[in-house]
Amino acid sequence: MLTDRQMMILRMIVDNYVLSAEPVGSRTISKQTDLGLSAATIRNEMADLEELGYLEQPHASAGRIPSQTGYRFYVDHLLMGDTRLSGQEITRIKSLFTERIGEMERVAQQTALFLSNLTQYTAVVLGPQVYDTTLKNLQLVALNDHTAVLLMVASSGQVYNRTVSMPEGVSIREMESLVRILNARLSGTPMYRIRSRALEEITHEVSRHMRDYEEAVHLLDQVVTWLESDKEGKVYLGGATNMLLQPEFRDVHKAQPVLTWLERHHDVMEALRSDESTLQLQVRIGGENDVQSLHDCSLVTATYTVGGLPVGVIGLIGPTRMDYARVIPLLGHLSKGLSDLLTKFYVN
């Protein structure tokens, strides 16, 4: 186990390195500490800390930088209750969520921008995706004789739409009655049960309203398939180019894989969605990330909820040398605020 002094030194090294991005020397620490310890003493401690695996030396005559385990220890044991947010920042966070809610989309996008502006890191917000949602409403709006828009509102307030063109032999009228039946019979049904209920109860009723039985079944199947299809949540990015501001990514070849990964929204979603079920705030440091491209990054994520159920994730991606002391409480407050806002709106 580390002595108190070692912890203090480790902590100072991390704090310094986070700020400067340059290896921290013994003199620097010696000067900053108030327990008048000489550089030589610090050096001894630093050598010990390196042996224990908490520090690293980029090269023989350089200062020390925290190792991955060093950061891990810092995050797990040295940050307890250390919130480095100014009162001003906290009120700014709160005021962000006092606005009227407009579209869900806009809230998510704005949260991402806010986070990235405040931190100079890259923010990721996974749009709300509710698993045990039910079907609220289904509508068909005809655009012309052969095209219509199918609208679906979920109980979580999300709206999905797709354009459908009528197959030969099916009129818009028929399609409208199909949708009317579905709406009447299925509204309130959990999404994942839609198919079974549709097949059980509705098929024959639908076919009564349509001339072509084959087409009727086919069309019904298509609509149901769409309804139950994964409405993959969206990914909102803020400040992706902030990555380029970080000294460790000044080399294009370092930055490129990360930025490219960020463009693959599907992968991003997959990577973050896995943290969702544990309601905890998660910190993934460097190699702790499963994603290869993020091995030089850290990823801090928090889950936000509606009525206590996890529905989405907000997160920050930055270099391993991340300002955890700021980022962690920031995400904490923000996910709380977002949860409260959404809960107020979408829970009865």
Add this chain to the structure above:
Amino acid sequence: MLTDRQMMILRMIVDNYVLSAEPVGSRTISKQTDLGLSAATIRNEMADLEELGYLEQPHASAGRIPSQTGYRFYVDHLLMGDTRLSGQEITRIKSLFTERIGEMERVAQQTALFLSNLTQYTAVVLGPQVYDTTLKNLQLVALNDHTAVLLMVASSGQVYNRTVSMPEGVSIREMESLVRILNARLSGTPMYRIRSRALEEITHEVSRHMRDYEEAVHLLDQVVTWLESDKEGKVYLGGATNMLLQPEFRDVHKAQPVLTWLERHHDVMEALRSDESTLQLQVRIGGENDVQSLHDCSLVTATYTVGGLPVGVIGLIGPTRMDYARVIPLLGHLSKGLSDLLTKFYVN
């Protein structure tokens, strides 16, 4: 005016430079040309072309690179009918648009990805935005006692939604009847005329259904404001990080402004939307761009239409040294394909 030979040399220099990103020397041209001209002759011509402003020399003992006017001349006079798309590529473009249309969004996003994959440049697609669209349908779907989703379908097939929370003293029922009235009275109305018609004809009818007259007027005003508010089209990017693949942007400080600009979707929209009304394909080379951050880039845009009316823009952003000979016909085909697809669906 340039001689035929000068044009040929200019053309070869551009072609070479586009490929290699390195200044082109006289020997290179001399070898490639079949009219057995020696390097010295080419050198003379190149000196002339430089004096005329079509070429530049990065430094005294280097080869030549095209100047902005050089590119301009190349694009305007040397590319006529020169389509360097393989037959395979053309069929790939066509097949991209034979799929079923799902959501408009997906089409736009996929077009952007397709373009960026095919070119290694950054693709931008402005989602369809129709100006003289009419209101097709308005719906209110209640989520609970105090929250509902307001849906609007435009005649162009686009769907907009927003969450509304009931003010004190207004019930969901009342709101529903308000929306019903609006729907009955306004559907078919051009968007820009909604406010005047709403105020003229509807205000007093609405107030008959609501207890609180003040609230009624206020609510009506809010809904109308939302309806007529700019439904700003969306911006879809593809391969933004492709920018980093280009040698001219290997330096982070060169790439950063462009990538940051691309993140500001509103600015991107503004910059591209201006080209929309001219149905022509537009080429903006380097400094021809109004946007400062794009002074080292070229922007090629094409408009796509529905029923002959411009509704959106697709474009490519790359270094000034862009493969115009490929990019221009590519955008031409693609905008044509997109226009045809959308027209087939959305025009009766």
Add this chain to the structure above:
DNA sequence: TGTTAGCACTCGATCGCATCGAGTGCTAAC
């Protein structure tokens, strides 16, 4: 036993300098 001053040592960063080579401009000959 823990702390500290002193000192030799290491190693990246920076600078100057020589070298190399692609490519030019110019001149003279064809």
Add this chain to the structure above:
DNA sequence: GTTAGCACTCGATGCGATCGAGTGCTAACA
């Protein structure tokens, strides 16, 4: 008008000297 030849330019590359921040170790000290 075209071309061979040649001196010249200038970025790129490589090498060695120098510099300095920071270390590890030893010996002295409290």
